[in-house]
Amino acid sequence: MEKLERIVGLVFAIVALGLFIYAGNISKFGMDKGVGAEVWPRFLLVLIMLLSLGMLVGTFLKKKGPDENNKELGVWIKEQKKIGLGILILVVYLFVLETVGFLVATILMLIVFMILLGLKKKSTLIIVPTILTLAITYTFYKMGVPLPLGSGVFRQIFLTLFG
Amino acid sequence: MENIWIGITTSLEPINLLFNVFGVIVGIIVGAIPGMSGPMAIALFIPATFAMDPIPAVIFFTAIYCGSTFGGSVSAILLNIPGTSAAAATCLDGNQLAKQGMAGKALGTAALTSAIGGVFSCVVLLLCAPLLADFALAFGPTEYFVLAAMGISAISSLGAQSQLKSLLSACIGLFLATIGMDALTGQARFTFGQMFLLDGIGFIPALIGLFAITEVFASFNITGPVEILDSKVKTVLPTVAELLKIKWTVFKSMIIGTWVGILPGEGATVAAFLSYAEAMRSSKTPEKFGTGILEGIAAPEAANNAAVGGSYVPTMALGIPGSATAAVLLGALTLHGITAGPLLFINQTKFAYGVIMAMFISNALFLILGIFTTRYFAKVLDIRFSILGPAIIMFAVLGTYTLRNNVFDIWLMLFFGLLGLVMREVKLPVAPFILGLVLGPMLEINLRRGILVHDGLINALLCSPVAIVLEVITVGMALMPIYKGIKARVRNQEI
Numbered sequence: 001m002e003k004l005e006r007i008v009g010l011v012f013a014i015v016a017l018g019l020f021i022y023a024g025n026i027s028k029f030g031m032d033k034g035v036g037a038e039v040w041p042r043f044l045l046v047l048i049m050l051l052s053l054g055m056l057v058g059t060f061l062k063k064k065g066p067d068e069n070n071k072e073l074g075v076w077i078k079e080q081k082k083i084g085l086g087i088l089i090l091v092v093y094l095f096v097l098e099t100v101g102f103l104v105a106t107i108l109m110l111i112v113f114m115i116l117l118g119l120k121k122k123s124t125l126i127i128v129p130t131i132l133t134l135a136i137t138y139t140f141y142k143m144g145v146p147l148p149l150g151s152g153v154f155r156q157i158f159l160t161l162f163g
Numbered sequence: 164m165e166n167i168w169i170g171i172t173t174s175l176e177p178i179n180l181l182f183n184v185f186g187v188i189v190g191i192i193v194g195a196i197p198g199m200s201g202p203m204a205i206a207l208f209i210p211a212t213f214a215m216d217p218i219p220a221v222i223f224f225t226a227i228y229c230g231s232t233f234g235g236s237v238s239a240i241l242l243n244i245p246g247t248s249a250a251a252a253t254c255l256d257g258n259q260l261a262k263q264g265m266a267g268k269a270l271g272t273a274a275l276t277s278a279i280g281g282v283f284s285c286v287v288l289l290l291c292a293p294l295l296a297d298f299a300l301a302f303g304p305t306e307y308f309v310l311a312a313m314g315i316s317a318i319s320s321l322g323a324q325s326q327l328k329s330l331l332s333a334c335i336g337l338f339l340a341t342i343g344m345d346a347l348t349g350q351a352r353f354t355f356g357q358m359f360l361l362d363g364i365g366f367i368p369a370l371i372g373l374f375a376i377t378e379v380f381a382s383f384n385i386t387g388p389v390e391i392l393d394s395k396v397k398t399v400l401p402t403v404a405e406l407l408k409i410k411w412t413v414f415k416s417m418i419i420g421t422w423v424g425i426l427p428g429e430g431a432t433v434a435a436f437l438s439y440a441e442a443m444r445s446s447k448t449p450e451k452f453g454t455g456i457l458e459g460i461a462a463p464e465a466a467n468n469a470a471v472g473g474s475y476v477p478t479m480a481l482g483i484p485g486s487a488t489a490a491v492l493l494g495a496l497t498l499h500g501i502t503a504g505p506l507l508f509i510n511q512t513k514f515a516y517g518v519i520m521a522m523f524i525s526n527a528l529f530l531i532l533g534i535f536t537t538r539y540f541a542k543v544l545d546i547r548f549s550i551l552g553p554a555i556i557m558f559a560v561l562g563t564y565t566l567r568n569n570v571f572d573i574w575l576m577l578f579f580g581l582l583g584l585v586m587r588e589v590k591l592p593v594a595p596f597i598l599g600l601v602l603g604p605m606l607e608i609n610l611r612r613g614i615l616v617h618d619g620l621i622n623a624l625l626c627s628p629v630a631i632v633l634e635v636i637t638v639g640m641a642l643m644p645i646y647k648g649i650k651a652r653v654r655n656q657e658i
Contacts, residue, residue: 005589012331019338019353026352035611037345037352044338051331055589058327076588082383087581090556094573106560110553117383117549128550136561145565 101150190230284472336599376580424473
C-alpha cells in the first residue's frame, strides 16, 4: 500500500508542522534556566516530520515487485467498506449514547454490528444483545457504577427495569 | 530468602490464588481466540480492577499474560491460525502434527515446554531483578533518561520490519505523552482548551483503542468459525524418550526467550522465531522442520513463555517494559499507585515477590489446565466472530466510560482504534508506540531534571561513568540495524 503510506506520511508531516507552530504558544513561564515546556515536544515534532517524510520518500525508492499488499488505493478502499461502516456505527452510537442511554443504544449497536458481521439468525440477533446488555447494565447498576441513563422515554425505560 | 518466603505466602493467599486461576483461564481463552490477545484482555480488565488491592490485580494481569502466551498455541495447532503473534512459529510444526492425527501430542508438547520455559524465566527474574534493582538504586535523572532512551532504541533495533517506522511510531507515542499539564511548570500543552486533556492522554482509552478496537475492526472479514482439526482433542504429554530428544532445543530456546524478553522489544514473537531458527540451524535434520516434529513446537513455545518472565526483569527492576504487554502492565501498575523501579523491591517487597512467585504458579496452572481442559478451551474456537466482535466493542466502551464517566474518553478510544488501524495498514509497529507513551514522561522529566541539576546538556550526559556506558550501549543499539544493513548490502554486492 505505497499510496496509503505516502498519504499517511504526508498527513503526519503536515500535522507535526502545524503542532510545531502551535507549540510556540506555550509560554516559557517559570523556567529561568533549564529546558522549557515547549522544547521537548518541539524536538519530537521535528523528528516526526523528518521520519514521516523519510517514510514518504522511502516509498519512491522501494523496488516495485509483485507484492500482494501493493494494491491500488481504490481496491483497498472498497475492501475497507465493512470497517468504515463499523466505525460509522460506533460514531453514531457515541453521538446518541447520552440521549438514548446505555441500555437501548448498546442493544441497537450490538444488533447492527452483528448484522454487519453476517449474523442472520433472527432469534440470536435479538436474544444475545438484549441479554448481554441487560446483564451488564444490571451488574454495573448494582455495583453503583453510573452508566448513561438517557433522557425522556429512554430514562423511563431504564428506571422501570432497574430503578 | 526471607523475601522469597514472603512472596510464597503472598501468592498462596486465597484471593491471590483465585485471581491467578481466573487470570490463567481468561488468558488461555483470549490467547486461543484469533483476534483477541493478552494485552487486549489486560486493557479491558484494568478498569474493572480499580477497586481491587494492587497485588491480586497485578497477579491477575500476569496470569492473563502467561495464559495467553500459551493459549495462542491452541489455535495455532488446531486451526493453523496463531491466536497470538507469539504462536505464529508454532503453526509450522504444530498444525502439521495435528493433521497427522496427533493434535493431542502437539498440545501436550506445547503445554509442557511452555511451562518449562516460563518457570526458567521466573527463576531468572527472581535472581536478576533484585540485583539489577540494587544496582540501579544509585541512578540519577541522567541514568534514568538514558535507560528510557535505551528502551526506545532497543525496540527500534529488534524485530521490527523497518527501523525508520519503529522510530516514527515511538516518536508519535512520545509526543502524545507530552499532551496535558507539564509536570515541571504546570503549563497546559496541546490541550486545545479541553479540560479532559489536562491530565494527559488517558492510558486506558489509548490501550483499549489500540488493542481492542483495532483488533476487532481488523478482524472484520472473519465471518464464521474456522474448521477445527480435532474438536474432541485430548492432550497427550510427550514421553520421557521424546523429552530427552528435545532437551537441548528446550534448553537453548528458554535461554534465547528469556534474553530476548529482557531486552525491550517485541519479546515473545521475536523470541519464538529466533528459537525456531536456531533449533533448525543446529538440527542434524533441518529438512524435517515444518513437517510436524516436536522440536518445531518445543522451540517457539519454550521461548515465547520464557520471554514473559524475561520481560518482567527490566519492567520491575528499572520501570522499563520488556515488551508491549509489559508496557501495558506498567501502565496498570501506575494506575494502581505502584511505581516500578529499583525501590519496588525495597518499599513494596510483598508486592514484588508476591507477583514473581505467583508467576511460578501461573506457569504450573496453565500446564495443568492445558493437560486436562484443552478440549473445553478448544470449544471457544466455535464462537462466531459476529457475536464475539460486537461484545468486545461493548466491553471496550464500558471499560473506557467507567474510568471517569465521560464520553470524551470513548472518543479518545475510538481515535486510538483508528490510529491503530492506519498504523497496521502502513506497517507502523504498535509496540514502540506503546513504549513511547509509557516511557515518555520518564524520558522528558529526567532529561530536563538532569539538565537543571548538571547545568547543561553536555554536563548532564557526562555526569557519571554508568551514564556514559549506558549512552554508548543506547547509541550502539540504535546504530546496529544500520550497520547490519550496510554489511548485508556489501555482502550482496560481493556475491
